[in-house]
Amino acid sequence: MDAAEVEALFTRDDGTYLCARWGRPLVPIVFGVEDATLSVVKGAFEAVCAMSGHKMAEHDPELGANVMVFFFRDWDELLELPDLGRMIDGLPAMVARLQAEGATQYRVFRFDRDGAIKAAFVFLRMNASLSQMPAEDLALAQVAQVMLTWGNGAFASRSPLGRLEDGRVVLRPEIGAVIRAAYDRVMPSAAMDPSHALRLAARMGLS
Template sequence: MISPDDITALFQRNGAYGFSRWGRPIAPVVFGVEDETLVVVKGALEAVTTLARHDIMETDPEFGSNLWVFFLRDWDELKGVPDMDGLIPEMDALLPRLTKANANQYRFFRFDTHGAIKAGFLFLRMDDALSQIPADVLALGQMVQMILLWGDQAFATTSPLAIHPDTGHTVLRPEIAQIIQAGYDPILPSVATDSSHALRLFARIPPTSSVV
C-alpha cells in the first residue's frame, strides 16, 4: 500500500512539492519512427489518457500539436529541427549537456498562466539500452511520465511499470495508475505546491489494489 509520504516523494523537485497536470486536451505528434511504432506510441497515449479521463484532440489552437515526441539516434539531430529553439529555451546550450551526460531521454514541459501543463516535449535517443526495450513497454512508460509533472527522481530507481503476475505482460503499477486517476479528479486543482495535496491524492486511492 502506498503512503502519503510515498506520494509526496513522487512529486518532489529540488526539495519542494510540485504537482501539475494537463490543463487542455493533448494533441500529439511523433517524429522519427515507422508507422508501426507510431501506432504503438499513440496507443500507449490513448491508454494513459483513458485512465486519466483526459481528452486527446487533433489540433491544439495555440501550438498545432502540444505533445511532441522525438525518436533520435544522436542529439545533434535536433539542430536541424526548425524553430526548436523557440519552443525550448536555451536549446543550443542544452544539447552539449545531454551529449556530455550520455543521456538517452529528456522531457520538458511548458505551462499556462495558472501552472497547468500546456505543452510537453519528449526526446528519446535510441541507444542500446532503449533499443532493447520492446516498443510497447517503452511507449507506455514514457507516456506515463508525460501525463503528469512527476518529481525529478520519481522513477529513478523504480519503474512505473510491472510484470503482471498472472499473464507475464508488462502493465502499469496499480498504485501509479491510481495516482494518475486521482490526479485528474476534477474536484482537485490542476496545480499544487503544498504537500497537503498528496494527502488529497491518497484519500482517493482504494485501501486495496490489484495489478491492472
C-alpha cells in the first residue's frame, strides 16, 4: 500500500483529510446482545488493541465507558433509549437520515482538546445480511473501524477483513499495518494534513 492509497483511507467526501487515534485506553460496553456475543466483542477489542499496542481499561475516569456498541433491529429503537439523546446531538434527525438511507451501521466519534478520540458510539442495525455474519467476523470488522477515523469510502468497496487459506477470517494485513503505524508513539494523535499519509506509509514499511 503506497502513500496515495493510505491517504485515500482517511479522506472525507469533501476532500479533507483526518486521521485520529485514541488518546486514552478503550473501555467498551455493548448493548443488545447475549453474554456469549458480549465476550466475542470484548475479545475482538483485546485482539486489535494487542496488535496496535494500544491499551484497554476497566473504567474511564471521565466517562466510565468510552466505546458504546449498540445492536438493534430498527433505527427507531435508539429514540427509546434513556439518555442517548443527551449524548448524541441531533439524535432524531440522525435516525431519520439513516432510516432514509437504509443504513446498517454508523459511528459517531468524540474528540479531546488534542484531537484524539475520547469516545465512540457504534450503531449496528442487524438486518438479514449482518445477522448472517459470524459474530467473530462482525466484531473484528467493527473494532478495526473504531480504532481510527477512517474516511467514508475506506471500506465501501472492500471489507477490512480477509480470509486465510484455511478459511479463517482475519484483519487484512495492510489494514493492520496502517493501524499499527498510526499508533506508533512517534506519530501524532491526530492529523489533518495529507502529508501525514506519507509518514504512515513510511512507518508501515518499517513495521
